[in-house]
Amino acid sequence: MFQTHENLRYEYRRSPDQDAPATIHHPLIVIGAGPVGMTAAIDAAQQGIPVLVLDEENTVSIGSRAVCYSKRALEILDRLGCARPMIAKGVTWNVGKVFFRDELVMQFDLLPEAGHKIPAFINLQQYYLEEYLIGRMDELDNLELRWKNRVTAVENGVDQVTLTIATPEGDYPLSCDWLIVADGANSPTREYLGLESSGQWFLDRFLIADVVMKAGFPPERWFSFDPSYHRGRSTLLHRQPDDIWRLDFQLGWEADPEEEKKPENVIPRVRAMLGEDTEFELEWCSVYTFRCRRMAKFRHGRALFIGDAAHQVSPFGARGANSGIQDSDNLIWKLQLVMAGKAPERLLDSYSDERVFAADENIMNSTRSTDFITPKSGVSRTFRDAVLELSRNEPFARALINSGRLSDATFLTESPLNTTDRDEFAGDMFPGAVMLDAPIEGTGRERWLIELAGNRFTLLYFIDDAASIDPLLLQAFQALSENAIPVRTIIVAGRGGASQGIQTVIDAQGIAKKRYDAIDGTSYLLRPDQHITARWRGFDHDRVISAVETATANC
Amino acid sequence: MTLQTESNFHQPGKRFFRRYSAGDAFYEALIEMHRDLSDEQSAKANAKLILLLANHIGDLNILRQALEKARSEL
Numbered sequence: 232m233f234q235t236h237e238n239l240r241y242e243y244r245r246s247p248d249q250d251a252p253a254t255i256h257h258p259l260i261v262i263g264a265g266p267v268g269m270t271a272a273i274d275a276a277q278q279g280i281p282v283l284v285l286d287e288e289n290t291v292s293i294g295s296r297a298v299c300y301s302k303r304a305l306e307i308l309d310r311l312g313c314a315r316p317m318i319a320k321g322v323t324w325n326v327g328k329v330f331f332r333d334e335l336v337m338q339f340d341l342l343p344e345a346g347h348k349i350p351a352f353i354n355l356q357q358y359y360l361e362e363y364l365i366g367r368m369d370e371l372d373n374l375e376l377r378w379k380n381r382v383t384a385v386e387n388g389v390d391q392v393t394l395t396i397a398t399p400e401g402d403y404p405l406s407c408d409w410l411i412v413a414d415g416a417n418s419p420t421r422e423y424l425g426l427e428s429s430g431q432w433f434l435d436r437f438l439i440a441d442v443v444m445k446a447g448f449p450p451e452r453w454f455s456f457d458p459s460y461h462r463g464r465s466t467l468l469h470r471q472p473d474d475i476w477r478l479d480f481q482l483g484w485e486a487d488p489e490e491e492k493k494p495e496n497v498i499p500r501v502r503a504m505l506g507e508d509t510e511f512e513l514e515w516c517s518v519y520t521f522r523c524r525r526m527a528k529f530r531h532g533r534a535l536f537i538g539d540a541a542h543q544v545s546p547f548g549a550r551g552a553n554s555g556i557q558d559s560d561n562l563i564w565k566l567q568l569v570m571a572g573k574a575p576e577r578l579l580d581s582y583s584d585e586r587v588f589a590a591d592e593n594i595m596n597s598t599r600s601t602d603f604i605t606p607k608s609g610v611s612r613t614f615r616d617a618v619l620e621l622s623r624n625e626p627f628a629r630a631l632i633n634s635g636r637l638s639d640a641t642f643l644t645e646s647p648l649n650t651t652d653r654d655e656f657a658g659d660m661f662p663g664a665v666m667l668d669a670p671i672e673g674t675g676r677e678r679w680l681i682e683l684a685g686n687r688f689t690l691l692y693f694i695d696d697a698a699s700i701d702p703l704l705l706q707a708f709q710a711l712s713e714n715a716i717p718v719r720t721i722i723v724a725g726r727g728g729a730s731q732g733i734q735t736v737i738d739a740q741g742i743a744k745k746r747y748d749a750i751d752g753t754s755y756l757l758r759p760d761q762h763i764t765a766r767w768r769g770f771d772h773d774r775v776i777s778a779v780e781t782a783t784a785n786c
Numbered sequence: 787m788t789l790q791t792e793s794n795f796h797q798p799g800k801r802f803f804r805r806y807s808a809g810d811a812f813y814e815a816l817i818e819m820h821r822d823l824s825d826e827q828s829a830k831a832n833a834k835l836i837l838l839l840a841n842h843i844g845d846l847n848i849l850r851q852a853l854e855k856a857r858s859e860l
Contacts, residue, residue: 620859626791
């Protein structure tokens, strides 16, 4: 098959750890250098935790695999210093179209409003994403990645985790305080520890074909129910960089995966979809089945499961890699506080609780999508087709069409880390929500609110005229920055100059004020992962400290 | 009163954060109602469901509009 990308092979290097007389100990080890494991390693290293990553392979993803990256995942990757090349290389898209029997019945725009740094979605081959992550890892001194290091045994002790690692030059042991398990859907580590991920298989098969072509289709997601070229089933068309197009064909359970993968069987399907006159080259194809499942909990003592190792969803909605990246985002700041002795270990149980909640939402949405796309009974198909027929004229029916509900940040509204609202607010910036971005201006290069938060606790203090702030209040903000777990205040003002020592940004268009339903004195406390954890109509130092304690399980 | 054809699924006391969530929850419950039923049982369940909802709506003007839409373009 034609290839647009050649996978680099990374070198196995012998580590001094392999020649040490005794087992070498590391504070933090990550198993698996996929998108999720690498994200976690970069975040840990950036937050000052020395980290070792082990991977059994010596290259990035074979084939494009996960191609849709969501706004929230990219916001996280941006904070980790690696989203820029991804967005530059990726195909940005906001618009999705749904066709029923060749007729356009619904269109949606995922980011209908301006004023966000990061686009709703990009499409990018997984191998590019991984290469950019590797590039970022190379820049970090306290991060080491060992290729061709396969973990073959794990002992999850009370005080430490012990690993046996197989390399081309034989086995060696390692130990660590904390283990992040990011070794994928079939996680060998999960097996070693006798743990299970359980759920539901779906009895259907899908063919993915990546084709290279110069086509005039726009960068949109096109989903077709029952098209004339693939009767009774569904297809998906999506653009990737390098003139590659992702085609997805529902095949049905009875299809023979080995036969369907053969180019002589794939090419006629592609030709039927694209038209006789479209020239294309087949680049990669794969037949997949899927299941929705998760582990009962994601923390087991010193082993912390993230990504597909912890939970799996159907591919509709791009909720796999995107949710794994959010697992990492939720975990690393908590781990940093625990490792620094600033929070109790039970803060890590909240990682499990919050991300189990998110995994359930992802599994629920992707299961609903799957049931709509591939009806399991005659009556289910009748309702599905009735929705599609009604959608020509009836807006309510268009809203019921479920061709995949695309990955979005989970509202962690049930989390005990949140401080319950005591004041009235409108809008969606509840405790537990991911902060909304907004354009702002500062004295330097500040342009986006979201760039100012993250990695630490942040207080957003809203006021119309920054010059009117009481000096005593500025002293209180200063005191917050000297707390055991520091809180950095950012004043979001309609106008007025910088205030001594406290960063002030101008919300010239009033977009931040509107998105946060803010009036003078409104204060939002953000966690290091940019989730809102408390908010008030006025500032009160003790309440802020108490909310930080609640958010870090220190009470 | 005219027939509501904009999306109208909601649940008192429950906040949905995504526009699609309430509708998807209804759809899931609808398909779940039919789980493990024979075609004949499903047809009967659908008939009962329509009767229950029709009585709840009650307004014949609304019901006649819905009946007309349901029958057109089959």
